[in-house]
Every structure is written in structure tokens, then in C-alpha cells.
Amino acid sequence: MMRFLLFVSLVGCAALDVSAQEQPKIGMAESPTIKVLTGLTVPQFEQEMQMMVQALGVSCGFCHVRNNFASDTNEHKVTARRMLAMTRLINQQFFPDYVPPEGESRLGKVNCMTCHQGNEKPKSGQL
């Protein structure tokens, strides 16, 4: 009887261990259409979206289809993804040592605000 109980408890521990390994995925922002802004928790992902809203001076509907935020039918969302990939590459290539302080964009030294400064289209200075 004691042996059986020991066996059951060991199996139980092993099961708990497996669920503990899968634990980090819970709470992460994951979706088939999240292709660039990966590895963020849900609050971090939402904060990043809010920063984008501020940086471009737009609201969610500028990029997202209402009631289907994952949809890529709006071309602004496709451009936004391309810009995120560009920003990521700039940071990897030119500012690899920069660690963003708490509360700032996870993207790195260069983020949406750097160029957009609250405007839908950045000003290049050549009017």
C-alpha cells in the first residue's frame, strides 16, 4: 500500500513538473498574427500598443479591424508590422547594448516615438 502511494505521489510530482515547464507560456501574448512583437507578456504587449497609439496620434481602429484585432486586412497593420521589423533590426544592428528602462518601449533605443513624435507620418524636415 505504502509503495502504491509513493508511486502515485511520484507520478503526481512529475505531472506538476510538466505543467510548471509550460507555465511561462500562460500570460504571454501569442497569436498566429503576432509575428514581430513576440516574447512579450499580455500587459507588456498592451503597453506597447498604447505606446504606438501615442507615438502616431491614432486610435486602435487605424490599424485594427473592430471586433477582430488579429485580422491583417487593414493595410496600416501590415505597414506597422514592417516598421516594427525595421525598428527591431535598427536596434539589433546599431544599439545592441541598450536596455530600455522600466516603462519604456521594449523595442529598444529606437522606437515608434523616435521618428513619429505624435504624427501619423514622420517629418523628414524636407518640406
Place this chain on the structure above:
Amino acid sequence: MRRLTGIAAVLFALSTVVIAQAGVRGTGPSQEPAAGQAPTQKPPENLKVLPPTTNLRSEMMKISEALGVKCGFCHVQGNYPSDEYSQKRTARRMMQMVKTINETNFPNQKPKEGDSPLGSAVTCYTCHHGEEHPATAPAKTTQPGP
């Protein structure tokens, strides 16, 4: 009378030449002692990112405006090609970055007449907006004190 008019004309011509020369010296860089060397006639030295055909004066003025700084921020006065200042080395790295961004992400936006040879979609101004350091986050709102 005719002789007097002639002398006056010669004096006027001489004074014009003197004033013109003074004007030329006056407009040159104030701290550069080399009066015989016109900066526009010297081929550009130590260019590593910008092509040699660049309109250097126009390009430098754009950088100066975009960062709100003067020449001496990056350049050693009297030795403009020198890389002594770290700001100049950073500027070169940033130019390389701008060139890469434009080539990689905006290949169809070719520079027009008068545009930077580094590309026209992204320029120094795009991020700097007249500031030495670009703003990467919105200005923090100060909380009212207790």
C-alpha cells in the same frame, strides 16, 4: 577737373577692391588662419560614408539644423577632416545607419535633386527634430505635488 574725376575714379575702384577682399575674409571661418586656401576648392578629405560627389556644405548645414548644433560640435576648428571628437565618429555611425535604413526599407524612394545622398525617406531630422538627442518617449507629465 577731368584729372580730379580720374583720380576719384581710381580711388573708388581701389576702395571697392579693398572692401571686397575684407568681405571675403570676413565671411570665411573666423578661426581658420589659412587665408590662401579657399575651402570650396579643396577636395573633401576623410569621407567614409558620404560619396565624394556630395554637396558637402549643403549636407553639413542639414545636419547642423537637424541637431541644432554648430560645426564645432563635431569638428575640430582648423582641422575639419580630423576624427578626434567622439561626436564626429558617432555622426558617421549614424550616417551609416540612415543609409542602411533607406536602402533596406525605402529602396523605391530615390533621392531627388538637393536631397541627401544617404536617402530621402529617413534623414537626421526624422529622429532629431532639432535636438542633439532624439526623444524616444513622450515628455513625462509632472505630477502635481501634495
